[in-house]
Amino acid sequence: MLNWANLIVEVNMHTHHDNVRDILHQKGLKSTPLREKLISVLKKAGSPLSVEEIGQKLKGIEYDQASLFRTLKKLSESQVLSVVNLGEGFLRYEYLCLTHDHHHHVICTKCKSITVLPFCIPKEFEAFLKKKGFQNISHRLDFQALCSDCS
Amino acid sequence: MLNWANLIVEVNMHTHHDNVRDILHQKGLKSTPLREKLISVLKKAGSPLSVEEIGQKLKGIEYDQASLFRTLKKLSESQVLSVVNLGEGFLRYEYLCLTHDHHHHVICTKCKSITVLPFCIPKEFEAFLKKKGFQNISHRLDFQALCSDCS
DNA sequence: GTTCGTGCAAATCATTTGCAGATAG
DNA sequence: CTATCTGCAAATGATTTGCACGAAC
Numbered sequence: 001m002l003n004w005a006n007l008i009v010e011v012n013m014h015t016h017h018d019n020v021r022d023i024l025h026q027k028g029l030k031s032t033p034l035r036e037k038l039i040s041v042l043k044k045a046g047s048p049l050s051v052e053e054i055g056q057k058l059k060g061i062e063y064d065q066a067s068l069f070r071t072l073k074k075l076s077e078s079q080v081l082s083v084v085n086l087g088e089g090f091l092r093y094e095y096l097c098l099t100h101d102h103h104h105h106v107i108c109t110k111c112k113s114i115t116v117l118p119f120c121i122p123k124e125f126e127a128f129l130k131k132k133g134f135q136n137i138s139h140r141l142d143f144q145a146l147c148s149d150c151s
Numbered sequence: 152m153l154n155w156a157n158l159i160v161e162v163n164m165h166t167h168h169d170n171v172r173d174i175l176h177q178k179g180l181k182s183t184p185l186r187e188k189l190i191s192v193l194k195k196a197g198s199p200l201s202v203e204e205i206g207q208k209l210k211g212i213e214y215d216q217a218s219l220f221r222t223l224k225k226l227s228e229s230q231v232l233s234v235v236n237l238g239e240g241f242l243r244y245e246y247l248c249l250t251h252d253h254h255h256h257v258i259c260t261k262c263k264s265i266t267v268l269p270f271c272i273p274k275e276f277e278a279f280l281k282k283k284g285f286q287n288i289s290h291r292l293d294f295q296a297l298c299s300d301c302s
Numbered sequence: 303g304t305t306c307g308t309g310c311a312a313a314t315c316a317t318t319t320g321c322a323g324a325t326a327g
Numbered sequence: 328c329t330a331t332c333t334g335c336a337a338a339t340g341a342t343t344t345g346c347a348c349g350a351a352c
Contacts, residue, residue: 030326030331051316064334069317071332087236087291089342090316106280109287119276121292128270129257133299136260140238141272141292148284181306181351202341215309220342222307240317241341 027078035071037061039080039095047114048084048092048105086114086142108147117143178229186222188212190231190246198265199235199243199256237265237293259298268294 020039021031029035041057042049049057051068058068072093075081084092086107092114104117126137171190172182180186192208193200200208202219209219223244226232235243237258243265255268277288 025327032326032332034333066318066335067333073317074332085236085238106285106288115283117276117279119279121272125268125270125294128268129294129296132266133302134257134294134296135302137257137294137296139292139294141290143276143280143285143288143290145280145285145288151284151286176352183307183351185308217310217343218308224342225307 023080027080029074029078033061034058034063034067035075038068038071039075042081042093042095045095047116048086048094050088050090050092052090054093085140086144088112104141104143106143106145106147108150109144110146110150113147113149115147174231178231180225180229184212185209185214185218186226189219189222190226193232193244193246196246198267199237199245201239201241201243203241205244236291238295239263255292255294257294257296257298259301260295261297261301264298264300266298 020036020043023039024031024035037058038054041054045053045057051072054072055063055065055068072081076083076093079096081093082096084094084105086092086105088107102120104120106115106117107113121139121141125139129137171187171194174190175182175186188209189205192205196204196208202223205223206214206216206219223232227234227244230247232244233247235245235256237243237256239258253271255271257266257268258264272290272292276290280288
């Protein structure tokens with residue numbers, strides 16, 4: 001089943017993906033300086049950033065706050081970014097690597113550092129809800145704790 | 152071990168708790184019309200209410216929005232209420248029955264009805280975090296789904 | 303009689319919206 | 328060229344704050 005032609009396509013696709021401009025085009029979005037810079041900032045960050053943190057890393061490029069919010073919303077809707085709500089009173093955004101699945105976070109109650117966790121809730125939970133008649137089930141799970149550096 | 156004296160104390164304590172005024176005094180808080188009404192509204196509701204929903208049920212008593220927020224915050228800090236963040240962009244509050252433990256919710260994505268769930272995450276999750284050096288661990292888990300009435 | 307709570311008005315913070323001009327494809 | 332973005336300014340929604348008065352203990 002696997003042949004060289006397919007393999008080359010795959011390799012090309014990944015190379016493709018690595019180019020911020022192409023990520024946008026693939027989603028049918030125009031490529032602009034703000035969008036490109038924003039995505040590369042979030043790709044590099046590795047953890048979910050707040051709008052304020054993004055703004056700081058965006059220095060060097062002049063941008064408008066409203067456009068930033070609009071861009072974040074559009075990229076989230078287009079599945080390029082994911083919205084992370086850790087109950088802080090504002091949202092965070094992270095680069096949604098298509099190969100890297102659904103995951104959860106711990107946020108340090110002191111330094112606010114965020115760590116990705118390797119586990120998810122038991123499938124029985126959603127099965128329970130399904131049995132109760134719920135559909136299109138999704139969930140949110142996050143932890144707050146003092147990290148080892150802060151204790 | 153169990154004797155009548157202890158039993159009577161327990162019974163009295165519960166009777167005590169049922170009086171909204173005494174709940175407040177026990178926490179060292181002054182009893183005021185707004186606080187009393189607020190607590191009884193949330194006690195009766197049984198599910199976490201938004202500030203707007205609380206405001207509607209508070210009709211009959213004239214209150215100030217700022218005072219309502221201050222009261223909600225103070226009662227949450229005093230463990231009379233608990234803050235529920237379902238990622239809606241605003242907070243909800245529910246009466247924190249001392250005997251009724253920590254729990255989680257499903258919110259219907261359409262009608263916003265909220266259901267309490269009978270399960271919690273496996274203890275291994277927090278054990279994992281402890282092993283990684285985290286302390287004072289707490290978590291948030293909630294579900295979003297279309298409820299049976301809405302499908 | 304203090305301490306604590308409330309009302310009122312103004313402030314703040316995150317986010318959104320309308321609109322007209324600029325830019326990508 | 329036309330659809331989509333962006334900048335700017337004003338609007339919105341949730342929540343907070345300062346201050347002086349009023350009520351609870």
